[in-house]
Amino acid sequence: MAKYLAIRLLDAMPTIVLVLTLVFIAMRILPGDPALAALGDMALPEQLAMYRERMGLNDPLWLQYINFVKGVVTLDFGTSLITDVPVIQLLKNNITHTIELTVVAVLMGLVLGIPLGVLAATNRDRAPDSAMRVYALVGYAIPDFYLGAILLIVFSLNLGWFPINGVGEGFWDRMHHVFLPALTLALLKSAFLGRLTRTSLLEVMGRDYIRTARAKGARERRVVYRHGLRNAMLPLSTGIGLSILATLSGSVAVELVFNRPGIGRLLVTAIHERDYPIIQAGVVVFAALVVLVNLMVDLVYALVDPRVRVSS
Amino acid sequence: MAITRRTLLGTGTAAAATALYAPSLRAQDPDRIRAAFAAGGPRKVDPNWTTQGADNWATEQMFEQLVRPPNGQFGQRPEDFEPYLAESWSASDDARTWTFQLRQGVQFHKGYGEMTSDDVVASFERAMTEGTSVSIYQNIKSVDASGPYEVSISLTNPDPLFLGAIVFSNNVSVVSKKALEERGEDFQTDSIGTGPYQLDKFDIEKGIYLSRFADYWGEPAKIEKIDILYIADTTARTLALMSGDVDMIEGVRAPGWVPSIMAQNPDLLFDMTAPGSFNTLFFNLLREPLNNIKVRQAIAHGINKEEIVQALAPMSNISYTLNPPHYPTGFELEELPEELRYEHDPDKAKALLAEAGFPNGFSIRVNTSQREDYASQHLIIQEQLRAIGIDIDLNIMDHSAYHADNRKDLNTLPINSSSLPPIPLDVYNRYASSNAEVKNDGSGGTNYAHYGVVIPGVDDKLSAMLQATSFDDYVSIGREVELQIQRDLPMLGLPTLSYTVVRNPRLDIGYEVKGGYARWRLDKATFVD
Numbered sequence: 001m002a003k004y005l006a007i008r009l010l011d012a013m014p015t016i017v018l019v020l021t022l023v024f025i026a027m028r029i030l031p032g033d034p035a036l037a038a039l040g041d042m043a044l045p046e047q048l049a050m051y052r053e054r055m056g057l058n059d060p061l062w063l064q065y066i067n068f069v070k071g072v073v074t075l076d077f078g079t080s081l082i083t084d085v086p087v088i089q090l091l092k093n094n095i096t097h098t099i100e101l102t103v104v105a106v107l108m109g110l111v112l113g114i115p116l117g118v119l120a121a122t123n124r125d126r127a128p129d130s131a132m133r134v135y136a137l138v139g140y141a142i143p144d145f146y147l148g149a150i151l152l153i154v155f156s157l158n159l160g161w162f163p164i165n166g167v168g169e170g171f172w173d174r175m176h177h178v179f180l181p182a183l184t185l186a187l188l189k190s191a192f193l194g195r196l197t198r199t200s201l202l203e204v205m206g207r208d209y210i211r212t213a214r215a216k217g218a219r220e221r222r223v224v225y226r227h228g229l230r231n232a233m234l235p236l237s238t239g240i241g242l243s244i245l246a247t248l249s250g251s252v253a254v255e256l257v258f259n260r261p262g263i264g265r266l267l268v269t270a271i272h273e274r275d276y277p278i279i280q281a282g283v284v285v286f287a288a289l290v291v292l293v294n295l296m297v298d299l300v301y302a303l304v305d306p307r308v309r310v311s312s
Numbered sequence: 313m314a315i316t317r318r319t320l321l322g323t324g325t326a327a328a329a330t331a332l333y334a335p336s337l338r339a340q341d342p343d344r345i346r347a348a349f350a351a352g353g354p355r356k357v358d359p360n361w362t363t364q365g366a367d368n369w370a371t372e373q374m375f376e377q378l379v380r381p382p383n384g385q386f387g388q389r390p391e392d393f394e395p396y397l398a399e400s401w402s403a404s405d406d407a408r409t410w411t412f413q414l415r416q417g418v419q420f421h422k423g424y425g426e427m428t429s430d431d432v433v434a435s436f437e438r439a440m441t442e443g444t445s446v447s448i449y450q451n452i453k454s455v456d457a458s459g460p461y462e463v464s465i466s467l468t469n470p471d472p473l474f475l476g477a478i479v480f481s482n483n484v485s486v487v488s489k490k491a492l493e494e495r496g497e498d499f500q501t502d503s504i505g506t507g508p509y510q511l512d513k514f515d516i517e518k519g520i521y522l523s524r525f526a527d528y529w530g531e532p533a534k535i536e537k538i539d540i541l542y543i544a545d546t547t548a549r550t551l552a553l554m555s556g557d558v559d560m561i562e563g564v565r566a567p568g569w570v571p572s573i574m575a576q577n578p579d580l581l582f583d584m585t586a587p588g589s590f591n592t593l594f595f596n597l598l599r600e601p602l603n604n605i606k607v608r609q610a611i612a613h614g615i616n617k618e619e620i621v622q623a624l625a626p627m628s629n630i631s632y633t634l635n636p637p638h639y640p641t642g643f644e645l646e647e648l649p650e651e652l653r654y655e656h657d658p659d660k661a662k663a664l665l666a667e668a669g670f671p672n673g674f675s676i677r678v679n680t681s682q683r684e685d686y687a688s689q690h691l692i693i694q695e696q697l698r699a700i701g702i703d704i705d706l707n708i709m710d711h712s713a714y715h716a717d718n719r720k721d722l723n724t725l726p727i728n729s730s731s732l733p734p735i736p737l738d739v740y741n742r743y744a745s746s747n748a749e750v751k752n753d754g755s756g757g758t759n760y761a762h763y764g765v766v767i768p769g770v771d772d773k774l775s776a777m778l779q780a781t782s783f784d785d786y787v788s789i790g791r792e793v794e795l796q797i798q799r800d801l802p803m804l805g806l807p808t809l810s811y812t813v814v815r816n817p818r819l820d821i822g823y824e825v826k827g828g829y830a831r832w833r834l835d836k837a838t839f840v841d
Contacts, residue, residue, distance in 0.1 A: 031713035033754065039363050039444060041715045042730045042742065045757050046447045082363070083355045084500070085516055093517055149547050157555045164557045165548055166518070256545045259552070261353075261517040269352030269544065274712055 008298050012291040019287040020072060020280075024065055027276050034274035038082050055081050068280060077281035082273050087281045090266060095285065097167055098262040100174065101254070102247045104182035109189030109243060114229075114236075116190060117197020122224060124202065132194055139191020145253040148184040152257065155180055165259035181258040185250050189243045196239040200232035207231070234304055241297035245290055342839055343536040345819065346558040348543040354520050357511060358500040359485040360435075360443035365830050366562070368482060370520040370540045372831040373533075374421070375485035375505035378412050378432070378463075379475050383833055384825040386476070388640055388734050390783055393475045397427065397486050397506060398463075407470035407781045410479075414461040419527040421510035424488040429457035434489035436465070445483045448738075452478070472783045477735040508533040508835035518542075533835035534822075553580075559819045563812030565589075566684035567623045573814060581815040583825040583832075586629055587636040587808035589729040591689060592743060594760035594803045596724045597767060602676075606668035608801040611725075612654035613661035614700040620692050621807045624685075631805040633794045634739065640783075641736040641790035652798040661700040673701020679723045680706055681714035685809055686727055718760060721752045726760050731811060731830050736790040737777050744797060746771050761802035770796050 035051045036043060043051075052058050059067075071077050077087035120132035156164045168177035204210065205228050213227045214220075252264030263282055270278035349366035356362050359371040378398035381387030395401075398412040418427040436455040440446060453466040471477060478484065491504035501514045508530065509522040520540040524533045543549040546564050553561045554577065563569065563582070573580060595602045595611070602608060621628040632653065635642040645653055665673060680690035687708055694704040704725070709717065718726045732739050742748055746764030748757030763769045770793045777793070780786035797803065811830035815821070822836025 031716055032710065033712070033716035033719065036715050036719065037712045041728070042732070042758065043444075044447045044742075045748075045755055047444060049755070050446070083353075083516060084497070090516070149551075152548070152551055157551050160555070164552050164555045165543065257548055259543045259545060259548045265352065265544075272352070272710075272712060 004302055005295075005299070008295050012295065015291060016284075016287060020069060020284060021065075023280050023283040024068055027274075027279055028061060030274070032274045034081050034276060037272070037274040057081075072281075072284060077284075078277040080270075080278055081275045087277045090278060091263070091281055091285060094261050094263050094266045097260055098248070098251055098255070098264060100167075101178055101182055101185070101251050101260065101262060102244060104175075104178050105185035105189065105247050105251075106240070106244050108182055108186030109193055109247070110240070112186060113190035113193030114197050116194035118201060118224060118229065120194065120198040121201040121205065129198075132198065136191045136195040139188050142188065143253075144184055144188055144250045145257050147187065148181065148254050148257040151180050151184055167260055177260075181254045181260060184254050184257075185247050188250070189247060192246075193236075193239060193243055196236060197229075197232065200235045201228055204228050204232045234301065237297055237300045237304065241293050241300075244293050248286065248289055248293075341537075344539060345535055345537070345560070345834055345837060346539045346541060347560045347813075347834075348541040348549050348552055348558045349562045350544055350546070350549065350564075351542045352544045353516055353518075353542045354501075354514060354540070356500045357514055357520055358503045359482045359487070359505075360439050361500050362482065363444055366540070366542060367520070368829070368831045370511070370522060371482060371485065371503075371505075372507075372833055373509035373522055373538060373835065374503065374507040374511060375482075375487065376507050377480050377485055378414075379479050381476070381480065381828070383823045383836070384828055386734050386827045386829075387480065388476075388638075390472065390475055393480065397432070401475075403472075403474070405781065407472045407474065408467045410465045410467070410474055411458070412463045412465075414463065415529060416461055418506050418529045420488040420491070420506055421504050421525055424491050424504050427486060427488075427506055428460050429463045431489045432463045432486055433457050434492060435486045436463075436484050438492070439481075439483040443483050445481070448481070449478065449483070469778050470781045472780060472786050473735055473737070476733060477738060508833075509538055512537075531835075534838045535834070538834055553814060553816065556816065560813050560815040563627075563814050564684060565624070565627055565688075565809050565812065567688050569684075570626055570812065579817045581817055581819075582626075583813045583815060583821070584627060584810035585731075585825060585827050585830065586810055587631065587639070587827070588627070588810035588812075588830070589685070589731045590631060590636050590808045591685075591727055591729045591806040592634060592803050593693070593806055594723075594726050594728065594743075595801065596721070596726075596760060597762045597802060598721070599676075599724045601668065601670060601674060602724060603766065604668045605801060606664045607670065608804075609654070610661040610664035610668065610700065611697065611702065612801060612804050613657045613664065614697045614702065615654075615693055615804070615806075616656040616696050617807050618656070619696065620689060623692055624688065624807070624809060627810040627812055628807045629810070631808050634743065634797055634803060634805050635734075635736055635790075635794060636805070636808050639734040639736065640787045641794050643791070643794060648798065649795075652795065654798075654804070658700050665701060670701070673703065675703040675705060676724055677705040677707060678725045679714055679717055680708055680727070681711040682708050683711045685729055686711070686714070689727055689806060716754070719750060719756065719758075720754045721750045721756070721760070723760065727806065728758060728760065729809065733829070736787070736793070737774065740770065740774055740777070740790070740793055743803060744770050744793070745774055763797075763800065763802035767800060767802070769800070769802070 035048045039047055039051055075088060079086050116132055120129045123129050156162045162180045163177050166177055168174040210223060210227055213223045251262055252268055255262040255265040263285060267282040349369060351364055351366040354367055355364045356367060357370050359375050362368055362371055376396050379393040380396045381392050387393045397415055397418060399415045401412045403410050414429060420427060433455050440449040440452055451467050451469055451471060453468050456464045458464045486506060488504040492499055495502055508525055508528045510525045512523045513521040519542055522538040524536050543552055549561045552558045595608045597603050617630055621630055632645050632648060633643045637644050680686050690706055694706050697704055717723060742758050744763050746769055748759040749762050749765050750756040750760050764771050773789055773793045777786055777789045780789060818839050820838050820840050825832055
């Protein structure tokens with residue numbers, strides 16, 4: 001297993017290096033001037049020149065790239081061009097909020113999506129199945145920022161059940177604050193997971209061992225959940241991995257709408273302000289999370305299906 | 313008693329429902345103002361280093377200058393300024409030496425002692441050598457403590473507007489010299505001033521938290537706490553106000569925004585600065601056919617400023633020249649010679665285009681920013697000029713990229729929006745001086761027209777303004793500059809756009825906001841029933 005893990009990690013290294021290089025190049029060819037963004041539209045030429053010099057923006061590109069890669073290796077991403085705060089501190093402050101949102105949203109998505117998928121699969125071509133199809137269609141179509149705004153208006157503004165913004169302090173207060181943003185993402189994820197569960201389960205339910213289980217007199221509930229759903233988990237684990245990644249990227253808009261701190265909001269603000277060190281570090285963190293989630297999915301595969309381990 | 317699964321689920325659901333119906337968050341703290349502004353988060357709270365308007369809402373409460381204009385106004389004339397940390401002042405006849413007698417007994421926050429002339433000298437000297445606006449203090453030759461409570465400032469050139477241009481500027485807000493030395497770079501987020509509020513907490517994720525300064529030299533602030541919050545998303549900010557979570561928010565300068573908010577809650581109050589930002593349309597004189605005066609005049613006649621004002625009502629006000637009407641060198645319509653009024657006249661615009669050799673108009677590519685105020689104005693102008701045959705191919709860009717491209721001379725008809733104070737020479741130096749000519753390597757300034765380089769400009773008049781020793785002389789030359797710009801037409805003053813704050817009616821700020829920078833003091837604010 002350790003060997004398998006090591007191989008997968010080594011596989012990920014070229015991806016990380018490529019991402020580092022691409023994000024560095026993208027930042028430099030992106031139109032916009034970090035000095036102007038930091039000092040304002042009316043900054044005088046002398047002020048801009050002083051700022052560029054102070055922030056090392058006049059250094060040759062190769063030197064900036066070497067410094068950037070060195071920084072990534074030593075986990076020193078430099079300081080924000082705007083606030084002078086070390087980027088690693090900003091990442092640490094924000095990543096917990098993003099992970100909290102992602103975990104709660106994915107759990108809520110699973111709790112909502114899998115039962116819906118089972119319900120649709122066990123009622124194929126009947127009303128619950130059609131309802132699930134419509135739900136999935138709406139879930140695919142509705143943008144997360146729009147759904148978030150609607151939930152905010154209904155549950156926070158009109159009903160006053162949830163805080164209008166922020167993250168809260170202490171476990172229950174935090175859960176109270178995260179509920180609505182997580183629900184926004186979860187409703188969309190559940191549409192995807194429900195559809196996937198339905199498809200996987202329908203495929204599995206036609207297999208011989210299901211017929212055998214039924215022939216042995218197993219109760220339908222046991223057939224569906226123990227024999228059916230368990231075997232449908234393999235494709236579903238890929239879906240859950242994709243869902244986690246989509247939730248991470250979807251958190252950008254949700255963090256803005258709910259005014260929650262997080263990597264997404266940090267990144268969007270940094271892009272507006274052309275704050276290179278934050279953008280670079282943020283993208284690296286996102287890339288690392290993608291690699292990590294993919295790795296976890298691979299591990300789950302290996303655990304669930306021993307054939308994967310053997311073949312690798 | 314056995315707990316069945318059914319019982320457990322039922323109890324859990326009831327508990328969750330009870331929690332959801334718990335009292336909402338609208339309880340309003342009677343001793344705390346919560347204000348939210350359009351930015352991602354605080355950057356700095358040192359007035360010499362702030363670069364973000366929202367942060368200046370905190371510095372405005374924490375720091376003071378030697379003199380200030382009345383609340384809610386810009387000082388237009390030297391006599392408009394009131395004593396603050398200076399009790400009195402005098403200027404030499406040549407307006408080159410200014411002497412200030414400091415108020416005694418002014419305490420710094422958090423036990424940093426009494427303000428003396430050493431603190432004032434240190435505050436000026438650091439603004440002259442470091443910070444965000446070093447270049448605007450180049451006219452200061454020296455700042456000397458001529459006694460523990462007296463400061464003398466010598467200038468290279470005379471400056472009859474010294475109080476408004478320099479003394480009442482954020483960078484020279486008086487800070488504690490001792491705290492500066494002790495805290496070093498940390499001072500940027502943990503600053504010590506003399507204002508009615510002191511810094512409690514600077515939280516880079518959430519905001520800036522202030523509390524009343526008990527030893528303030530003047531009347532203590534009426535409300536104990538102020539939270540300066542950052543909500544970049546317009547919807548989230550608006551909902552925060554509507555829900556009562558915050559007491560005031562920065563408005564959105566887009567057509568229809570104020571009416572739509574008023575329709576949702578007619579009780580809300582709107583504070584607007586006039587002029588706020590003044591908007592200027594530059595004609596890039598290096599680009600054909602904009603180098604033709606008749607084409608520029610045609611465009612000026614083709615633009616219907618009243619229509620722009622109406623579209624952005626009630627935040628917009630008309631402006632006929634580079635400086636808006638109620639600035640010292642601005643003009644009212646009737647004060648201008650008829651040929652320099654450029655009133656909306658599509659027929660005249662078409663005739664001028666024909667005279668210039670464009671009877672069928674022409675097409676031109678123009679960059680604009682996606683920011684609401686820029687995009688709205690450019691889109692309206694695009695529509696208006698279409699009526700006279702000019703087809704603007706509008707390229708809507710990210711705001712940062714738009715300004716970066718403008719600075720590289722990549723635009724033809726850029727708009728610049730800026731909240732500049734009534735210091736005419738500062739405006740001309742930024743927009744009309746040949747020294748500020750935009751350069752294609754990005755090292756130039758904001759004279760996007762190349763005025764004074766492609767065609768003779770107003771440099772000689774600006775030099776004369778710089779040597780004026782009286783306010784009246786200064787204004788008189790400034791008005792000649794305005795007329796010269798109207799004649800040469802390298803740029804056109806567009807309607808102004810107020811900085812707008814929407815306020816819960818329970819919050820009374822204690823005075824009327826008429827003008828001034830995009831920030832105001834809240835120490836007179838009270839909550840009303």
